[in-house]
Amino acid sequence: MFKNRYRVVVAILLFLAGILNYLDRAALSVMAPFVKKDLVLNDAQMGLLFSAFFIGYCVFCFLGGIAADKFGPRKVFASAASVWSVFCGATAVVTSFSQLLFVRVLFGMGEGPMGTTNNKSISNWFPKKEVGRAVGFTNAGQPLGAAIAAPIVGLVGLYYGWRIAFVIIGLLGLVWVVAWLFLFRDKPEDHPSVSQEERDLIVENRPASIATTDDGVEQVQTSIWTYIFSGPVLGIASAFFCFNYIQFFFLSWLPSYLVDYQNLDIKSMSIIGMLPWLGATVGFLGGGIICDFIFKKSNNFLFSRKVIIFVGLVIAAIAVFATAFAQSMWMAVGCITVATIFAYMTPQACWSLLQDIVPANKIGSAGGFVHLLANLAGILSPALTGFIIQYGGGYHTAFILASAFAFVGIIALLILVKSKKPAEPVGA
Template sequence: MKHHYRWFIGLLLFFTGALNYLDRAAMSVAAPLIKHDLGFNDAEMGVLFSAFFVGYCVFCFVGGWCADRFGPRRVFAIAAAVWSFFCGATALMSSFAQLLVVRVLFGIGEGPMGTTTNKSIANWFPRNEAGRAVGLTAIGQPLGAALAAPLVGLLAVNFSWRIAFVATGFLGLVWLVAWLVFFRDTPAQHPCVSEQERALIQCSRAQLRVVASPVADDANEIHGVWHYVLSTRVLAVAFAFFSFNYVLYFLLSWLPSYLTDFQHLDIRHMAVVGAIPWLGASIGLALGGVASDWLTKRTGNALRSRKGVIVVGLCGSAACVLMASRVATVTPAVALIAAAALLAFMTPQTCWVLIQEIVPGSRVGAAGGFVHLLANLAGILAPGLTGWLVQYGGGYRVAFCFAATLAAAGALGVIVLLRPFNASHKRSADGTVAM
């Protein structure tokens, strides 16, 4: 621990990702019971799933900007308090309108999570560990979704769906206490970080500086934030992230209902089977981060390596989702969905690392927040559109096909739009990576 405190910080970020996805998946796991209890149909549940992302998207950008200005410690503390409170408050709601408002406010609390995590990693980890750090800390997210199926499902069956929301909200408050005790905005502010570890982090970021444009870097920045966030390269990353998120929120919102309504599993069996795809997603997160770092080190070409991981992940996921739309029995369907989740989850950590590499460090929070905002528009689109397709537009098979098409389109967008600043894009003798 003496020289590796940054990995303890990574553990805290791992747990916050798990709690975020546990909390947001609680609604989808409990959806069959909520529909029965409150008399909602699939289209109405789709609107409730999407409402979360109305608040979430806006505060992806706001949270990133605040993390740059006020530091990730303060931003994450406020966000965790808000999302935990409104997750628990869901248990008190009894009408569609009440749930709609609470879901928006819950989304506002969770909005800063992704960008503030990325800002924390940018502050705490050497550049050459960024892919692994983002990938390994992000594993908590699908594990949280996997845990949601048995934890929320069994609590809801044995007690009530309302008790399940209170329990998950309380866990967020426990994490908040640990965050305030153990985290500081930078390694230099923390007494538990050794001089050797501080030097390692600082030296790495000084020597492996990525040039965001031919004329701007952290020391001599002449462009405002909108120059970076509206660049073609950043928008290409946002489109890839959007395509991944569509698949993610399609599964996160509707997989439990698909297993109960289409595959005819009961709640207890769904609670177990529904965890399997998220275990595959955990493997994909670790694999994508390690693979992109390894390829970058092997080839010396960061952009091409990370693009390759994104393209393979999105194309492979699209193929598996498309095949899942053609099967009618539960075993091959779950196997294909798990494979799709594994491949798709090679994408997000690579997108986060690309943001660190194509904009200056002082703009990572704001640029990451803007990318996350655009990407999470998929959270508004996917649940509501899927509910409409299931209810009126041809059922689950059409919904699966649409998700596959968007994943493939994201891969194509990366191939076409994410290009280097110059033809070489090689590591120069002084350690700078030209983009």
């Protein structure tokens, strides 16, 4: 079935990892009404708990990327998934705010390498013409995980208790680790099940670029910082940060918004809360397909990615802003769903564009740094939203602020990502 297409197996493994990754991290937001009541927490404390995850996460985005370059994605992903699964399960035994805060930081450390190791795996396993679809498909598992978190985690928590839900999710992660170690190798050259034909196709058409001078001579790059501080890479990181502000705003606070502001019960929230994440899944898949289609027609890799990021963030910004003024629950959910469809077209464009700018031997480290900067939004967005809800202008103000961040990302994209010249640091 997979003759000359073993990379499909790799894509499925990464897709399933994305489902589990976001099922894990969405679980606390879905269980928030139960956890708040059981541990006697307020909205500001919940915001800090959501953000605590990203303290460990951001640091290990960068360290995980460096490790993926040094040790390979197979070992790094297996280690990371094992750690995050154990500490997701450990959530079930906490009895206080401080304990949960500690577990969330360690949980975030485990999940940190996921994005960059995923990108490193795709860089190693897919030819350039398939990168957009590969990133789109594999990352589509993430919002799908958030979508199924609402009914699965919500209903398990409702009938068996919120602690049991975290144990079950942790066990699922450990099952995936076994499959990953059995089926995956760092490169197709290392895997006995990959045909010579497929191996040649991938090796001869890998996406990561090699920096050259104007006359086409390969440049000798001695430091990863040359790439990290270039205008295009910082522009991608800025756009990614602003997308993440919206993503983590919804991932952390959407269930509470539906229960506390729109007055839904847990059962109704578990079903209706799926819709924006199903929309996000469509956005991930559609964005990757459209990226590759535009590249095929224009033969301009930079343009094909940049236009998707621009359109995605513009429409997402408008839809998030409209949510603040929605007159009904269905209107609000409709606006949020439109926002997620278009917002989630942008991350795969960011990842695949980065692969075209940074050489293969540095894609893990550079991607890790971009992911670190982008996921600082995970520290800012949930905590700031919690304080706004608790002490400021409520959800109305929170939606307007999230919309503003999307426009900031658009401006950064237009100013900084003008070419793919990684050897030109900002200000040079």
